[in-house]
Amino acid sequence: MEKKEWSFGTMQAKVKAENGQLTWSLFGNGGSSYPLRSVTGVQYEKGGFMAVMGAFVILVAGGDNRRVQVPSKDASAQIVADINNYIAAYHQAQQTPVPKPTSSIADELTKLANLRDAGVLTEQEFQTQKARVLG
Template sequence: MIEAAGTGGQLAFDGQYVTITRNGFLARATHGRGDKKIPLTAISAVQWKPAGMTNGFIQLSIGGADRQAAKGGRTMNAAKDENSVVFTRKQQSAFEALRAALEQAIASQHTPAAPAASVADELAKLAELHRQGVLNDAEFAAQKARILGS
């Protein structure tokens, strides 16, 4: 579990869900208290503004595309967004680690899985190994039976 505490909220990522927790007076005034649990599969992007002269923020895009606020108003808008957490420069390193884990997890969802080898392909490879002498007759027969489910 990766956690990061910002101003007015915390983020936690367990590999499957991101939980945004709000506590305190500021949270009640802007978002209400409590937790919001978002499945990783619902997050389409992570917007990031590092802390500098002003606070930074991490903002989760849920579903479709988000419009970016005009320069100068981004942090103020993020503070009002229920899917964002604002952080200070001191808190930034924890959010950077969380951001990296989230982006890696999101990207891995979109990496195509290697196509499964067909039964014919597996048998052809097995036959080639047998022909090369890597497998003896008994090993070849056993592996062929395993592939064919016999």
Template sequence: MPGLLRGVARTAIIAGTASAVNGRVQRRQAEKFAGRDAQIYADRQAAYDQQTGYQQQAAPAAQPAQPVQAAPPSDPIERLKSLAELKDKGVLTEEEFAAQKARILAE
């Protein structure tokens, strides 16, 4: 019996040591890969931020600033004249002009 007990004890010690070493190796690898993954994420985020930053800077430059227009005159005749000027300049299409003219005349 003492030989059997000694064998069981030796197996238990070896198994316990193996489990402890395995757990330590897994923790170390997890920390290593977590650091690597965090670095990859940071690099990708920086590249994304840089790319979107360029797009945000380019977008306002691509679109010219619209001048602030004054409130339309309250007189319907003046409003129709200013509407006709916009149509003559090409700002309004014929359909838009007709729709706005109908709206002014309906008021």
């Protein structure tokens, strides 16, 4: 998936997703990095009444959750929703099976005929496999 970065605006609180990692940083300093495959999601916890700070929580399989202070504002909640959408898409992409290359019936019959002509298959084996391919 493409590299993505989100900024909470103040305190230079940022979250970045790239190379299969989810990384947060605060005040421009490196924070922690987690493999995206182990991140189950993120949460936003708004601060109490009149609070200017909330919390951004990275939810990691195994319970090693990380809580980071971020501004308590509506934009923070939207950023968290965007990050959760990215994480969900990442996990979905990891689960999507890669289709096997398919060959046509004609390709299969050509391969079988080549094996027969090369002496690898007998005529009877060729006919049996041909019947299997033609189904």
